[in-house]
Amino acid sequence: MEKYYEELIALRRNFRQIAEVGWLEMQTTINIIKYLKMLGLDVKYGREIHSADRMGLPSEEVMSEHGKKVNTDNLNFDVSDILKGYTGCIVEINSSNPGKNFGFRFDIDALPLHETDDPEHIPNKLGFRSKDNSTDHACGHDGHIAMGLGLCHWIVDNIEKLSGNFRIIFQPAEEGVRGGKSMTAAGAADGLDYMIASHIGMNEKIGVVGVGSTGFLATSKFDLSYEGVTAHAGANPQDGRNALLAAASAALSLHTLPQYSTGSSRINVGVLNAGTGRNIVPGESYMQIETRGSDELILNDLSKRVEQVARGTAESFDVKYNLSKVGEAINFETIHPEFIDYMAEKLDEKGFTTHLRPNLGGSEDVSYMLKRVEELGGYSIHYMLGTTLKAPHHNVAFDYDESVLKLGLDTYISTIEILSDK
């Protein structure tokens, strides 16, 4: 297995350097496809793997600008859709032996952060930090890509011994929970007996496999903009209508909302941009907001209150508002707890150190795929892959012990073995 393990690390370090945010994983997608084609596989990508309704797409201008930086030299496949934001891909590897239909999902996008310049940061030390100072794989999806590709490699190498069919899904735009719904709507999770997914880190201890993650928070993502009236801040302040203060007031009001005794709830105004000049009453502002809840009642209640704050604050500051939903994910709670127990038991038998039902405490739009498979009669499981973190997820100093990649690949392979024998 050593060659796979080494490749995992090499792949991870390569993909970390080309970190791209959601729907802009153009280079990332191209490089994944190139690798899969190198393995001799047929890859589905572009329009056919997405529904019409991709949420939270960047502007045409941003996509086009980003597209210009993508290296498309010497490609023997059509990337025009990829450069329009139809990122991600799906590969199907079918054995000739009858068996179960397995689905695996790996997310591939990065975050809009400036990776730390700290020279002690391993990616800096070893020279594999993000080449783009505005993007950072601060959630570990670089490792996810590596494990997905490593799994493909192993399956291809062992396909004759294996039975059944294997679908590996490389999903874009997990941050902001935008890609999962789109791919699921386009059928990514249809026709599967098993759906398997995972996340590295998330407070799981190094070497431990969390089995059957719980606590997927349902979430909605909103963009809120205010439009006021600009004016000279010295000569005519009374003629202005201040969109910056509207946004500031709304941000504070929104953050007073998430106290629920019936479950977990979260709100975050993650981005606020307002105003164009120091001596101008700001006429425009823009915010990125998200709500989360451990169930739909909480999420819907919170989201309704977001709308009230958005509208009321517009009224208070005499400005116009525009609120739109740009992403969403459902929560997920398995309907087959006994399947989770079974898997944990079997993994224990195989020598894994397991942790039953770890708590995710966040949102993941793989929930759409996990739920879809269960709805169609299959079984779903989500693993947490333990590792040592240098800093929390989404922090600019985030990094992890690469041994988790080996742990992940081993877990996926063992899962195939266990379920093939079931």
Added chain:
Amino acid sequence: MEKYYEELIALRRNFRQIAEVGWLEMQTTINIIKYLKMLGLDVKYGREIHSADRMGLPSEEVMSEHGKKVNTDNLNFDVSDILKGYTGCIVEINSSNPGKNFGFRFDIDALPLHETDDPEHIPNKLGFRSKDNSTDHACGHDGHIAMGLGLCHWIVDNIEKLSGNFRIIFQPAEEGVRGGKSMTAAGAADGLDYMIASHIGMNEKIGVVGVGSTGFLATSKFDLSYEGVTAHAGANPQDGRNALLAAASAALSLHTLPQYSTGSSRINVGVLNAGTGRNIVPGESYMQIETRGSDELILNDLSKRVEQVARGTAESFDVKYNLSKVGEAINFETIHPEFIDYMAEKLDEKGFTTHLRPNLGGSEDVSYMLKRVEELGGYSIHYMLGTTLKAPHHNVAFDYDESVLKLGLDTYISTIEILSDK
């Protein structure tokens, strides 16, 4: 005079299209110099016209990026300093007849606004809107440049009939009051008998010349940034320290401050940018702030309170702060009111419709030059040139009746005549 009037309009429309903000007036400066050289004049520019302390300079990166867009083809002069933000220029035109030393100052920068897309907006209709959607001559400095160049043209044509010397100053970075102090410190206003400046619009009625503007507000410009701690907003919100909420709270608190019974006061948070991603507790925020006061006591008191809010809010939200002053202008009240009365009387005699001592109600860093000339024994005057405005200053729909350019040139010429005869 008709040829000058027509040229004023042509010039104004040309400069409006290349609108550039403070310290980035690179193309603007180059085009001004080219015009002046065409008149056969010797121009001072670059390092020699500025002091070491240019406040509120854009980052090297921004300057360098902007510089790449500047057209420097076929130039027979060195623009390297201009591309480093040493913008603006000074021209001296000396007659061979003994006489007074006149100084004229014209500001040349634009505002960071997206000029309205309204098809009825004259610059859109006639095709001379800003080519850059992030900059807009929404304060009329395009007209100021045109009047300055038109004045040079007229002086050159009439130099044999004129006596004394004429210094015409094209000042950068008036918005944010950054260039005036720097040029004055470098001697721009030294050695003058008279200092003359003006602003178009400002509520003066069309055709009217306001004589001896009052109400120059002293002002300070601050940049305030907060540094918190990023964290995953779903999984670990408690690990974050929210720099966005700190900024929002500070913005509101700051805007509660400016109530003074002893004079005019203003505060504006003109820009607020915070956060990098929707699902990340925002770890950084940045604000552009300005304070104004009709006297130094008010300004200093307000500025002290800005500092308290900056520091206190950092403490409240457990984040670090950095507050720096990036611009300032003094207020100006002439010590020679009788000179203003004299000029108004003489302009009346020449057939102008005048308005004595109009109120500026804003800040203008020409105050440094006006005051400097008086301190050295000379006389200073500021005119308000009336015109019809389509929208207030600093509004994206700002535009003016171009007849004001003719009024301005006439006023400058008459001023030279009056003072040469005095």
Added chain:
Amino acid sequence: MEKYYEELIALRRNFRQIAEVGWLEMQTTINIIKYLKMLGLDVKYGREIHSADRMGLPSEEVMSEHGKKVNTDNLNFDVSDILKGYTGCIVEINSSNPGKNFGFRFDIDALPLHETDDPEHIPNKLGFRSKDNSTDHACGHDGHIAMGLGLCHWIVDNIEKLSGNFRIIFQPAEEGVRGGKSMTAAGAADGLDYMIASHIGMNEKIGVVGVGSTGFLATSKFDLSYEGVTAHAGANPQDGRNALLAAASAALSLHTLPQYSTGSSRINVGVLNAGTGRNIVPGESYMQIETRGSDELILNDLSKRVEQVARGTAESFDVKYNLSKVGEAINFETIHPEFIDYMAEKLDEKGFTTHLRPNLGGSEDVSYMLKRVEELGGYSIHYMLGTTLKAPHHNVAFDYDESVLKLGLDTYISTIEILSDK
């Protein structure tokens, strides 16, 4: 004159001890009437001196509670209306000689403050502080009452030498500008040739008489209440609708409004009370708000924005709101500036140190009476009576040099003399 001067001080010290706030000046009114009756005068009071529309009345309960503390022993007049908040009184003293009709107005209410406990505070040292720790004559109306009564005493003593008629108006509820409109509507200022009023302090230097005060700010007073839903803050926070946070947010938003370049403007949220218990989501809140403007345009614009903030914030926090106007005063600018000049000149001749057109910088509902007299063809004047202040008006340590009482009485007597001779 010495006996009058001494009496002024004694009266002032007496009335300071029984400080009562607007519409509750029951003991104050009774004591004024008793003094006037002692002089043998006939006094009008109760319902006949007020219109039906007294703004900003305390609740029946508060009036009734306060009424219980009033000493009504041994009175030979009916106080039932006074105990219902029909406070203040008017006395007419007619000479038998034909002449002008003079009106004088003195306001009589105190402020809801706890007078300082500082032992160095003169009223503490000399034992004449307010006996009620919730009320304080921190605006000097105790002195106004004393001057009004002293003036009555002097007129009575000199009635045979005087000509014309004298109406002295003791007006309640000037704080919050509630009594002036009501008394004017009931005719208090009708039928007068001259209206004279004054205020002590207000930055006028000791010994100086400000003649023809300007800068009366128009003002509106609002009560704003929010009604949300209470809930257990630990067990069911999501069921609450927080009226305290609505009020807090509204207070901040309101204080961001008053920046006008066209004149003076003010806003103040003077009182905020919200919530009933620490562990209860607050279901109710209440605020006292005032707006001011140097002209009606500013005042009306500000007041409209108050309404927007009130309504918008209710929407934001999902609570109900109730906004009502409880007081108002117009601004006043004399239409007879030459009359002011005349009075100043005559007072100068009589040896007064005068200050022409001092700036009030606040609101005063005597504006209704001043304007009414001018509208009916008469003349109005307002004096500022200089004195040394220990602390600003409305501060708990407010106190003044009592020599101002003598200055005031002298000014009133001289005014009568000047105008009788005119």
Added chain:
Amino acid sequence: MEKYYEELIALRRNFRQIAEVGWLEMQTTINIIKYLKMLGLDVKYGREIHSADRMGLPSEEVMSEHGKKVNTDNLNFDVSDILKGYTGCIVEINSSNPGKNFGFRFDIDALPLHETDDPEHIPNKLGFRSKDNSTDHACGHDGHIAMGLGLCHWIVDNIEKLSGNFRIIFQPAEEGVRGGKSMTAAGAADGLDYMIASHIGMNEKIGVVGVGSTGFLATSKFDLSYEGVTAHAGANPQDGRNALLAAASAALSLHTLPQYSTGSSRINVGVLNAGTGRNIVPGESYMQIETRGSDELILNDLSKRVEQVARGTAESFDVKYNLSKVGEAINFETIHPEFIDYMAEKLDEKGFTTHLRPNLGGSEDVSYMLKRVEELGGYSIHYMLGTTLKAPHHNVAFDYDESVLKLGLDTYISTIEILSDK
């Protein structure tokens, strides 16, 4: 048993009418003692049942004012300490048969709410609403008192058949968690084998007994006051330092804090009072705040952040602050889960409908007593007594189905029987 059941309802309705808030349960305590003495019991009360450190005591003035309204006619015991806020009492009923030492705790205080005036509200319909419009038994402690007294009555009637000793604790000031720590420190829970407590309502269904409540949130209670500078809001706003805006800003900032993924957290600013007059810049403000956490780490972190907000906001608004802790309760998680299981099983056998380990989701300072007994080697249990609620706890329309009183008494008696046999 019918006579006890009827008495429970009569008692509950009596105590509801004399609702008194924490440390002011003077009439309530006196009436409890009278009832207990009527049963022939010896009662401990006053100073001997409290430690020196009673947190969150009302001011001497408030206690003294309230004391004046207490009916102390015809009492044969000393109430002087009770009138100083040493409220509550303890009774010990010892059987002559050897056995276990049982402790029972009942809380007796009401909330500062105006009980709804809705005529459909049962206490209004049947005439037993709180006679004081500022207090309301909106948490059901009236029923707790009734059950405590009913239990005493039953024990006295059955003492010969019973074995062991019974201590019944009537605790004041549970709201605000102030009395539990004080009584526990004075030994109330020492020397007991079993500690039993309960709460009615709390989402438990009618007829159901929740056994072994979990989710006691640790909590801290803070008073925060700001002291600024008053000034005339029209004439000298710049001289004021606004304590109202400081409080408003702090309230909003505080409510943005409680997002923790490691457990439950809460914050509430329950009361905010600021300012004295509409036209005065507010110089003082006062807030009642509470924090809660499912564990001490969360509570301490939140409490530390409260301190930062308190201090930082003072700095921002240039005012002084004073923050003091006035109440606290620890969380409680039993160390004997098997005891809870045992009790639930036995109660099931006796025909009760039970609900294992219901979630309290709030704070309760009986946690001090429950923990103390376990620390000294005994066993503790907390019941939730199901009933139908008309409105949530702490809502002004709160009321419950009185059948819960019978359920409660039955549960207590059965608990004695089960544990006596153990």
